[in-house]
Amino acid sequence: MNAIAPILLGVNIDHIATLRQARHTRYPEVVQAALIAEQAGADGITAHLREDRRHIQDRDIELLAALLHSRLNLEMAVTDEMIAIARKTRPAACCLVPEKRAELTTEGGLDVAADIARMKDACAALAEADIEVSLFIDADPRQIEAAARAGAPVIELHTGHYADAAGPGARRRELERLQAAARLGGELGLTVNAGHGLHYHNVADICRISNIHELNIGHAIVARAVMTGLDPAVRDMKRTLEAARALIDR
């Protein structure tokens, strides 16, 4: 029986920057937060450089790319500006996400199927700079197949619909969609990650999807960090992921 691989944790530090941007101060320093998260067990750091720069700033990405010990996963829109920034700063990974100026947070996955040629070009431009490309998509077979055709080696399944599900029935249906999506992604040879809206009390069932490689979690960790500190908040999440995966039924 093959051993189940541990699930990795990417800590998204966007909302450390949200607190800083609230008054445009020099604190809290996102680099300090990232290094604390790494020391607490984060396997990588995720940061979303939005076009509107509402939280993460260009200088954050430059410093993180230079100073992290683990790996930087830069989330960004599929634009010439962002591709140029990525090719210049060369993070280990880029996750291409949809963006709408007016959105409170990411509302859905990238519509890869609607413009395969553009996605292929973006994936190729980033891969040429030795950046691992991930596409942030809904648990939709059409988008998963499109991601494979676009040449992305990694997909990140949007777990927001699961996280926001109104009740246990809806949540179970969303979980089943994610399970089927992860299976299809694996069959197509894609590395399958997941994220958005995950927290300490809804993450276990996602961890039990055996071929999910990494979870990117931010808002819930930063929210707990406000109460207990970032180091324990990250350690708590790592422990939660490890405990859930250890229970996986083979």
Ligand SMILES: CC(=O)[C@@H](O)[C@H](O)COP(=O)(O)O
């Ligand atoms: C793509 C995704 O789900 C998040 O990583 C994204 O960063 C959410 O945007 P905010 O961090 O601005 O809420």
Ligand SMILES: NCC(=O)COP(=O)(O)O
């Ligand atoms: N891609 C998901 C991510 O990086 C973190 O999302 P959230 O946990 O802040 O909702």
